[in-house]
Every structure is written in C-alpha cells, then in structure tokens.
Amino acid sequence: MVVGQVNNALVGFIVQARMESTRLPNKVLMPIPYQTGKPLLQWITDELKKSQFNHTVIVATSRNPGSDAISNFCDERDITCFRGEETDVLSRFIAISKLDKFDLIVRLTGDNPIIDIDVLDSIIKNHLEHQNDYTYTIGLPVGMNVEVINPESILGLESKELTLEEKEHVTLYIRNNEGYRKGNVIYHNNVYSGLRLSVDYPSDFVLLSIILSQVNEENPVGLNLIDKMFNANPWLFDVNNSNFQINHYVKEEDELKAAVVLLEKYNLKRAAQKIKRVFGNKIH
Numbered sequence: 200m201v202v203g204q205v206n207n208a209l210v211g212f213i214v215q216a217r218m219e220s221t222r223l224p225n226k227v228l229m230p231i232p233y234q235t236g237k238p239l240l241q242w243i244t245d246e247l248k249k250s251q252f253n254h255t256v257i258v259a260t261s262r263n264p265g266s267d268a269i270s271n272f273c274d275e276r277d278i279t280c281f282r283g284e285e286t287d288v289l290s291r292f293i294a295i296s297k298l299d300k301f302d303l304i305v306r307l308t309g310d311n312p313i314i315d316i317d318v319l320d321s322i323i324k325n326h327l328e329h330q331n332d333y334t335y336t337i338g339l340p341v342g343m344n345v346e347v348i349n350p351e352s353i354l355g356l357e358s359k360e361l362t363l364e365e366k367e368h369v370t371l372y373i374r375n376n377e378g379y380r381k382g383n384v385i386y387h388n389n390v391y392s393g394l395r396l397s398v399d400y401p402s403d404f405v406l407l408s409i410i411l412s413q414v415n416e417e418n419p420v421g422l423n424l425i426d427k428m429f430n431a432n433p434w435l436f437d438v439n440n441s442n443f444q445i446n447h448y449v450k451e452e453d454e455l456k457a458a459v460v461l462l463e464k465y466n467l468k469r470a471a472q473k474i475k476r477v478f479g480n481k482i483h
Contacts, residue, residue: 210254211301212247216309218265227309232408242312249316261285287366296350304348310398311342315421332379338386342397402439
C-alpha cells in the first residue's frame with residue numbers, strides 16, 4: 200500500500216463493552232480515578248479521537264436492557280453505538296463491517312483505559328504497509344496489546360462453522376487458523392509483559408485509579424507515564440499482580456503449562472509437580 204493510501208485509510212475503532220461483568224459490575228461507566236474522574240469508557244473514546252487517521256469510534260454493546268446505560272452514555276457524547284447479541288460478539292463486528300467501508304478495524308475492549316495513541320497509530324501503519332489480514336502486538340502490559348483486522352477477514356467468518364467460543368472471542372478463529380496473512384510487533388521489555396493494566400478485579404480498579412490520577416498535560420496517557428511511575432514506585436504495580444488473566448488455549452498442553460505456572464505462583468508446588476508427572480510428555 201502506497202504512502203497516500205496509508206494516510207487516507209478509514210479506520211473503525213470498535214470498542215466492545217458491557218455492563219454485566221461478574222467480578223466488577225458496571226465497571227465500564229465507573230468514574231476513574233475513584234469518584235473524581237470520568238467514566239472508564241470515556242478514557243478510551245477520548246484517546247481514540249486523537250488518532251492521526253481518518254476514523255470512526257463505535258461502541259459495540261448488547262441489546263440487553265442492562266446495556267441501556269452504555270447507549271445513553273454514547274448518545275450524550277455523540278458517539279456511535281451499535282447494539283447486538285450478548286454472547287455472539289463476533290456478530291456485532293460483522294454487522295458493523297457491513298455498515299461502513301472501513302479499510303481496517305481495530306478491536307478494543309471497554310475495560311482497558313490505557314491507550315498510547317502513538318503506539319496504536321504505529322501499529323495501524325504497520326498493518327497497512329504489510330497488507331496484513333491480522334496484526335497484533337506482543338509484550339505490552341496486559342490491557343494494552345493491540346489487534347488490527349481487515350474487514351474482509353471478519354466478513355469471511357460469517358460463512359465458517361464456528362464454536363461458541365469463537366463467536367464470543369472475535370479474533371480467536373483468525374489467530375488459530377491458517378489462510379490469513381498475519382503479522383506481529385514485539386515489544387522487548389520484560390517490565391511491560393509483567394504489568395497488568397486491565398480493569399477486571401477491584402484491585403485492578405485501585406491501580407488504574409492511581410495511574411490515571413497522575414494524567415495531566417505533562418503526563419498524558421501512555422507508555423511514558425507507565426515508565427515514569429514504574430521507575431519511581433515499582434511496588435505500586437504489585438497491587439494487582441496476583442490477578443488471573445483468562446486466556447483461550449487451543450492445545451491442551453498449552454493450558455497445562457499455564458496451570459503449572461499458576462499453581463507454582465501460588466506456592467501449590469505439589470499440585471504442580473503432580474501435573475508434571477502425569478502429563479510430563481505433553482508439557483515439556
């Protein structure tokens with residue numbers, strides 16, 4: 200893709216959001232920092248508006264009455280809101296891809312308020328220049344990794360026989376199957392890969408409240424702020440480092456390896472050793 204086409208690309212930022220979180224209900228509209236800040240979802244939409252690319256921000260939520268508050272939030276701020284199936288999140292992305300002629304779609308979630316817009320724009324540019332179907336990042340803090348997808352690849356999933364899990368998790372089929380041009384951008388920073396900046400547990404909310412309380416003109420949202428805070432007070436990021444991030448494993452051995460790591464983390468060494476003995480040939 201030539202430079203002019205890259206710069207003129209129309210980007211669809213699709214933010215999937217819901218109110219029915221089991222661990223932290225209504226989190227996407229909670230004011231953050233605690234009680235004094237703006238709704239978590241607004242941190243995301245405000246940062247996306249700063250993209251250098253021609254873009255549209257769309258909040259994709261469910262038709263459930265519980266999500267009326269998200270629709271009202273969007274109406275009040277002149278943000279496009281699309282409402283679709285609760286569990287079939289992929290169907291929302293397919294429907295949105297049919298409505299607009301986007302050159303690419305960036306998938307975001309309503310519980311990840313730390314967006315470095317310069318990093319995001321650089322990943323979009325990388326995706327376009329390499330003409331990928333799917334581009335993702337590796338090594339950023341949990342909650343900051345980026346996924347960019349071609350609308351044609353999303354639309355092509357409509358004719359596939361998909362599992363319920365693949366319908367719920369938008370890029371799962373693309374990630375785990377051949378036939379797509381995939382690219383990744385790796386961030387070689389051991390500190391980043393150990394940080395958790397997603398809001399799923401109460402302790403996540405506490406940490407993100409502390410981080411976002413430091414945002415100002417000199418300290419905008421992004422990796423520079425994270426670096427500055429970590430270098431000054433690394434212990435702050437211990438607040439939520441015991442929280443478990445749900446992943447979706449295709450292979451049994453990958454899930455077993457993750458189970459061993461988790462058990463050892465919580466000092467359940469005998470259980471970890473038993474898994475190694477029973478399934479040793481699979482996880483080594």
